[in-house]
Amino acid sequence: MDRDLPLETHLEELRRRLLACLVPLLLLLVPAYLATPYVLPYLFTPLTKWGYTVYLYQITDGLMLRIRLALLLDLAALSPLILAEALLFAWPGLRAKEKRGIVLTAALAGALFLAGVLLFIRIAAPRLVDLWQGYGTTRDTVISGARYYSIWQAGALVSGLICCLPVLCIPARTLRKALEED
Amino acid sequence: MERLLKLLARYRRAAVNLALLFVLLAAACYPLSSYLIADLAGLLPGRLYQTMVAEALWARLLLCLALSAAVTALAAAVFVLQTLGRPRALGLAALGFTLFVGGAAFARLAVLPTAIQMLSQVLAGDYALHITISGYISFCLLFLLVTGLLFEEPLVAQVLFRTGLVRAAGLRRQRKAVYLLVLIAMAVLTPTQDAVTLLLVMLPFVGLYELSILWLALLERRQAKGERAHG
Numbered sequence: 001m002d003r004d005l006p007l008e009t010h011l012e013e014l015r016r017r018l019l020a021c022l023v024p025l026l027l028l029l030v031p032a033y034l035a036t037p038y039v040l041p042y043l044f045t046p047l048t049k050w051g052y053t054v055y056l057y058q059i060t061d062g063l064m065l066r067i068r069l070a071l072l073l074d075l076a077a078l079s080p081l082i083l084a085e086a087l088l089f090a091w092p093g094l095r096a097k098e099k100r101g102i103v104l105t106a107a108l109a110g111a112l113f114l115a116g117v118l119l120f121i122r123i124a125a126p127r128l129v130d131l132w133q134g135y136g137t138t139r140d141t142v143i144s145g146a147r148y149y150s151i152w153q154a155g156a157l158v159s160g161l162i163c164c165l166p167v168l169c170i171p172a173r174t175l176r177k178a179l180e181e182d
Numbered sequence: 183m184e185r186l187l188k189l190l191a192r193y194r195r196a197a198v199n200l201a202l203l204f205v206l207l208a209a210a211c212y213p214l215s216s217y218l219i220a221d222l223a224g225l226l227p228g229r230l231y232q233t234m235v236a237e238a239l240w241a242r243l244l245l246c247l248a249l250s251a252a253v254t255a256l257a258a259a260v261f262v263l264q265t266l267g268r269p270r271a272l273g274l275a276a277l278g279f280t281l282f283v284g285g286a287a288f289a290r291l292a293v294l295p296t297a298i299q300m301l302s303q304v305l306a307g308d309y310a311l312h313i314t315i316s317g318y319i320s321f322c323l324l325f326l327l328v329t330g331l332l333f334e335e336p337l338v339a340q341v342l343f344r345t346g347l348v349r350a351a352g353l354r355r356q357r358k359a360v361y362l363l364v365l366i367a368m369a370v371l372t373p374t375q376d377a378v379t380l381l382l383v384m385l386p387f388v389g390l391y392e393l394s395i396l397w398l399a400l401l402e403r404r405q406a407k408g409e410r411a412h413g
Binding site for chain 1: 231301302303306312318
């Protein structure tokens with residue numbers, strides 16, 4: 001799309017691209033919800049391997065846990081599409097140099113974010129549970145599934161973002177250069 | 183100035199009276215709360231647990247405060263309507279209260295048992311269910327409150343009509359979309375294989391929606407008549 005097009009056309013394109021993201025998100029939510037009972041045991045493996053029982057303390061915990069995980073799976077599966085739509089929307093307004101920079105940044109940031117999340121799931125979360133388990137061996141431990149999931153989700157997100165940090169310097173440098181050229 | 187002072191004194195008196203009413207009602211409801219908790223706990227397949235020392239006391243207090251708040255809201259509505267110079271203030275407030283109680287009773291008898299059965303079965307086979315008393319009572323109260331408020335539909339429609347936001351024709355146009363939304367909400371809240379049960383659960387909401395349309399049509403006719411009479 002040309003940058004000289006009127007505002008209405010840009011808004012129309014934004015609407016089209018938002019719909020292109022929202023419709024698959026909604027459609028994929030159903031299979032993601034159905035897949036959650038198979039994914040949850042994997043998330044709770046660090047706990048169950050020590051023999052802990054996972055409890056649901058609120059009447060809505062089971063449903064909310066499934067919905068939250070389904071949304072996460074849904075977003076994770078469709079993140080390339082969402083990223084592509086965002087890039088395509090911004091594409092006509094970028095200069096050649098910025099286009100190269102942004103594609104490189106997006107690809108690297110995506111890969112590093114994924115690596116950070118996997119690092120947390122595979123290594124950090126089980127190690128943290130092992131470490132924490134060492135402090136509670138003399139007491140009976142009851143664990144809330146919903147709270148564990150909240151901590152797990154926040155941990156995975158933070159780990160992914162920390163791994164992304166070095167790459168985020170690239171757009172900052174490109175932006176500074178662009179401003180200097182102007 | 184003197185009139186303003188009188189008005190402020192009246193509001194002050196009303197606020198103090200309402201606060202007193204709220205506290206006294208909450209205290210009066212306390213002995214009743216254990217029966218209500220037992221009634222709500224009976225819907226759950228399993229026991230309720232305390233995870234903190236004063237959790238059961240908090241749950242009882244929460245129930246008392248909720249019951250007291252509902253009656254105090256009725257008294258406050260009467261006062262506000264009288265202040266606004268509305269004729270039949272008591273009748274309107276009583277209608278609102280009756281609709282609210284009807285909605286809450288409908289939720290308790292028809293929707294809540296099925297909803298709790300359904301919610302307690304999600305993931306229950308894989309994980310242990312230890313429902314805390316305060317969380318459970320809060321959930322039930324919220325459920326009853328929301329359904330009670332949904333039953334205020336005809337009164338809300340009237341208020342929106344007075345402000346010029348809603349017309350009977352507009353409600354008629356949105357009928358299909360509203361019915362679909364109600365159907366989806368009820369199917370999620372009370373998942374049943376039986377279509378008749380689902381329709382029975384939907385019926386009060388649909389009935390109230392139709393009642394709102396008829397009520398607004400009547401109000402429109404009256405308004406048009408009044409305008410013609412005034413030339």
